[in-house]
Amino acid sequence: QVAVLLCVVIGLSMIYSGSSRRHTTILQHPSIQSTRAGCLGRIRAPSSGLRLASVTPVRSVSVGAKQTLYDIPVSNHGARVRMLIYAKGIEDQINIESPAALGGMKSDGFKAISPLGKMPVLTLDDTTVSALPESTVILRYLESMYPTPSLTPSTPVGRARSDLFAQIVDSYITPIQGCMYRGPMDASLRADQLKSVKSYLDFLEHLLSDPKAPGADTPAADGPFCAGSKPSLGDLVAYPTFVFIDYMLPKKFGWKDVFETRPGLARWWDAMNHWEPASRVGDEVTEALISWDNDGRWERVGIEEQVKTSTNLQWSFD
Ligand SMILES: N[C@@H](CCC(=O)N[C@@H](CS)C(=O)NCC(=O)O)C(=O)O
Structure with missing residues (x-):
């Protein structure tokens, strides 16, 4: 057959x-x-129907x-x-x-x-x-x-903003995001990295809301997305990391809501959460994080203990 x-x-x-x-x-x-x-x-x-892929191993x-x-x-x-x-x-x-x-x-x-x-x-x-x-x-x-619908901004400055948003997340936040959930790690290194996350969040806020940010005098800065009124690759790169940030920083390290003091990011986050492809991915990631939590991950890898006992270190940066 x-x-x-x-x-x-x-x-x-x-x-x-x-x-x-x-x-x-x-x-x-x-x-x-x-x-x-x-x-x-x-x-x-899988729903019913012709599915040759299931009989032709990858x-x-x-x-x-x-x-x-x-x-x-x-x-x-x-x-x-x-x-x-x-x-x-x-x-x-x-x-x-x-x-x-x-x-x-x-x-x-x-x-x-x-x-x-x-x-x-x-x-x-x-x-x-x-x-x-x-x-x-x-x-x-x-x-x-698959160029449609396009996720590439139509202007050079729009593309630059989208690339910059992505690159700040990819080059600076994701390499240290493990400080929110990985162990073992030296307590002071973990606290230092959390502080760095705060500084990159502040830069992203600058990009989205500061009139002196690159491209701020163009429609690409009108939001609510990082390069204007439509989602682009920069938004896709950043959003899943923000699902981690939103879940872990307040709950595990006592931060305030990171969007509370960052109106540009708050507007961006709200727009992303109302965009179906993002909210769907957000649900998938969050469901997995809840499994980690139910499984006692932060306790098991020693983060809960570290935050409780290393009171000389600053853990939350609002
Ligand atoms: N720069 C890579 C990073 C990929 C990456 O680190 N993936 C993680 C999962 S999110 C992984 O495969 N970790 C397993 C490992 O590094 O052994 C990318 O953008 O795809």
Whole structure:
């Protein structure tokens, strides 16, 4: 039966000599949803309909295979890409799977497609080669492949603001975001990194609300998004990290609501939470964080104890 189906796949790929994405679009029933089996995520049953991808294992066929994003719900880097997939309405063209489907992050199966051992990675149409890593590279690739609706601001200054918003988060906050949830870590290093997070939040606030910020005299600074009235890649890069920040800083380190004293970020956060692709990803990440919490993560990795006993250190920076 599998052999017959493979013949059908190969036969149709000869008939439809365009890109294999077009090919899979033709073969996939539009109502099919991806099945995510991440350890912390929701598992959605596929709806009924033609689903050849389920009988053509990801790594055994190089022609016409559906692209797959390997990721789990709590991954803030992967959440950027999931948001793009939801925003572009391309869930019928890209599977979203957990690395567990290949044997786990440390498995040979996953390493074969992700030599860096990190997620997210996106398999390209030729699944005999390794997949595309790095969330911002994947975002740009998918933005070029699926240009509508556009997530690229239309003006040079808009693009610069979007890039800057993304880069502050990606270069400065995400490398130290583990201070909010990882252990073990020296208490004073953790407190120092939390203080740094505050300074980067202040810079992002400057970008969004200061009349002296780059591009402030252009419509790109009118908001509510980082580069104007429409969401762009900068918003996608930043939002999942803000879901972490919003969940962890008040609850685990006693910060006030980080948006209370930052009106530009508050307006941005509100707009993002009202944008369906972002709120959907926000729910996925938050659900996973609640699982961490219910599982006693902050207690287990020693953060609760550290904050309670190291009273000489400053833990909250409003
Ligand atoms: N710069 C990478 C970072 C990817 C990353 O660190 N991913 C985390 C999950 S959010 C991961 O795979 N961690 C496992 C590891 O580093 O071993 C990107 O933007 O995709």
